[in-house]
Each structure stands twice: as C-alpha cells, then as structure tokens.
Amino acid sequence: MNSNKNIVETNKNNNQDIIEDDKNDANRDPISNQPGAHPVGTGVGAAGAGTAATIIGAVVGGPVGGVVGAVIGSVVGGLAGKVTAESVNPTFEDNHWRETYTTRSYADPNLQYEDYQSAYRIGYEGYDRETNQNFYEAEPQLKREYETHCTQHGRAGLPWATAKHAVKDAWDKADVDAKR
Numbered sequence: 001m002n003s004n005k006n007i008v009e010t011n012k013n014n015n016q017d018i019i020e021d022d023k024n025d026a027n028r029d030p031i032s033n034q035p036g037a038h039p040v041g042t043g044v045g046a047a048g049a050g051t052a053a054t055i056i057g058a059v060v061g062g063p064v065g066g067v068v069g070a071v072i073g074s075v076v077g078g079l080a081g082k083v084t085a086e087s088v089n090p091t092f093e094d095n096h097w098r099e100t101y102t103t104r105s106y107a108d109p110n111l112q113y114e115d116y117q118s119a120y121r122i123g124y125e126g127y128d129r130e131t132n133q134n135f136y137e138a139e140p141q142l143k144r145e146y147e148t149h150c151t152q153h154g155r156a157g158l159p160w161a162t163a164k165h166a167v168k169d170a171w172d173k174a175d176v177d178a179k180r
Contacts, residue, residue: 088124088125088127088128088174088177090121090124090125093120093121093124093170093173093174094117094120094121096173097113097116097117097120097166097170098113098117101113101116101120101166104165104166104169106162106165106166106169108162111158115158116158116163116166118146118149118150118157118163119146119158119163119164119165119166119167119170120166120167120169120170121170122142122145122146122149122167122170123142123166123167123168123169123170123171123173123174124170124171124173124174126138126141126142126145126167126171127170127171127174127175127178128174131178135168135171135172138171139164142164142167142171143160143164146160146163146164146167147160
C-alpha cells in the first residue's frame with residue numbers, strides 16, 4: 001500500500017490494509033472492509049419488514065408462508081434499512097462541519113465547534129426526515145427540535161436566531177449531496 005498513509009491494521013478476511021482516514025470516515029464493515037456498513041439501519045429495516053412479512057405470510061400461506069415471509073421480508077427490509085441509513089452519514093457530516101465551521105460567515109470566532117454541533121445535526125438530520133419540504137417550511141419544526149435538544153441535554157445552547165444559520169447550512173449541504 002501507499003507508504004505515505006498511516007496503516008492502522010490489516011483486515012484478516014481479505015488481507016487489505018486499513019488506512020486510518022478510511023477507518024474513521026468510511027464506516028467500514030468489520031468483516032469485508034467495504035465502506036458503508038450501517039448495521040443499525042439494516043437491522044431496523046430487517047426487523048420491521050421481517051415481522052410484517054411473517055404476519056402476512058402466515059395469514060396467506062399458513063406456517064410455511066410465515067417462514068417464507070420472514071426470510072424474504074428480512075432481506076428486503078435489511079436492504080431498505082441500509083439505503084435509508086446511508087442517506088446521511090452522521091460521522092461524515094460531523095467531521096465535515098468540525099473542519100469547516102470556521103470558514104462560514106456566521107461563525108463567531110469566540111465560539112467553538114461544540115457550540116454549533118447540535119445546530120448542524122438538527123439541520124442534516126432534519127433534511128433527511130423532511131425531504132418533501134424546503135427549509136423555510138420545516139423551520140418551525142427544526143426550531144422546536146433544536147430548543148428541545150438543548151433543554152434535554154442541560155445546555156442553554158445558542159439562541160435560535162444564531163443557530164438557525166448553521167441549521168440551514170447543514171440542511172442546504174444535505175440537499176446538494178442528495179442531488180449528486
């Protein structure tokens with residue numbers, strides 16, 4: 001491999017070196033070393049679709065239909081869950097904003113990334129949920145989510161008038177990324 005890269009380990013299953021940057025940003029599968037592993041999204045999709053397909057299969061085809069429905073539903077649901085989980089990668093987004101927030105016109109040089117972090121997360125997660133709305137239509141809900149998040153975590157947080165610029169920035173980036 002490239003000697004300029006910091007190799008942190010070698011995947012024993014396919015004898016590929018894992019570069020530190022890749023390990024941190026690519027959400028690698030621990031078995032195949034392929035990027036884009038989303039076990040939670042895949043598991044949630046598999047469980048939900050598997051359960052629904054089991055019930056439908058059992059009603060239509062009895063016990064055998066239930067088993068067949070569970071298998072098919074779990075596979076289809078797992079794939080759908082993986083696609084959903086990949087729509088916004090929170091690790092990638094957090095790293096992006098941590099590295100670039102100081103370049104934004106609204107960023108106050110007296111504030112740290114952690115002061116903006118919740119606002120960015122509300123923006124990209126909100127876009128992922130509310131893709132049928134534009135930012136201005138979703139803004140009242142995003143504001144409630146931001147203020148609730150700050151309250152639940154025992155922090156005052158930035159006032160909405162300040163935070164909304166970071167929320168919109170993250171929303172807009174997610175929109176551009178989704179259209180690529």
